[in-house]
Amino acid sequence: MKKLFPALAVAVVFATPCAHAQFAKPEDAAKYRQSVMFVMQTHLGTVAAMAQGRIPFDAKVAADSAAVVELLSKHPWMGFTPGSDKVSNTRAKPEIWNEPGKFKEEGDKMQAEAAKLGAAAKSGNLDAIKSAVGNVGGACKSCHDSFRSRS
């Protein structure tokens, strides 16, 4: 199946809770996953800035931002639809569709770390947040290193 229908394999592997979304065209699917990632990145950046002391720590803001990261970590996957690797403005590498098992492993890791960040931020413990935000960032980087082109 992997060789014959890699795109379908991704779709099956990532049968997420929101897999029914209807994308009229591949560009919409790419725009969706990029939007999810950008919102996640923005909110992770807020928590990271607090963890690094670049902005004052605000427990409520950190928890609210981490909640966005945690929830959205479950959702970009449905945007990797068959054919959406061919749109003009994507950095998604063909390996996403050719190595769905490895891609899922990376995605699962990121979701697990995002859930831990959500829990840490709810606790309000800055040390726990510092550790968790680093692990989410590491999971993002690991996946991007393998599955996102540099330009």
Place this chain on the structure above:
Amino acid sequence: MKKLFPALAVAVVFATPCAHAQFAKPEDAAKYRQSVMFVMQTHLGTVAAMAQGRIPFDAKVAADSAAVVELLSKHPWMGFTPGSDKVSNTRAKPEIWNEPGKFKEEGDKMQAEAAKLGAAAKSGNLDAIKSAVGNVGGACKSCHDSFRSRS
């Protein structure tokens, strides 16, 4: 204050939970709010398609999608930063910054309807979902009619 510092007034009115986010430039703020809206639109579309019988009703998918709409409804506001009405690719009308009270009223209404949709979808009652999704759509339209240009 409204006349002298309309943009500041918006920032104060929409002191959201994630107001600490650091946007390096106005384009990032616009991209952020557009990303939030597109993800919301996608997930609202999924629930609406079920409500209208265009795709099969799946209570879990509906609840998960409505949860995204509900959470993200709290967040686009911080993207309406001072100066981000001047970026090239925005349909945001100057009235957002010139009539912050009215804009906040529309935003509050949308958030309230999104929360009701989240509750309806959690209940799994399709009739309740149908009603709630229509009200969210109505709140979106009402705000867009006043504050988003047509092209």
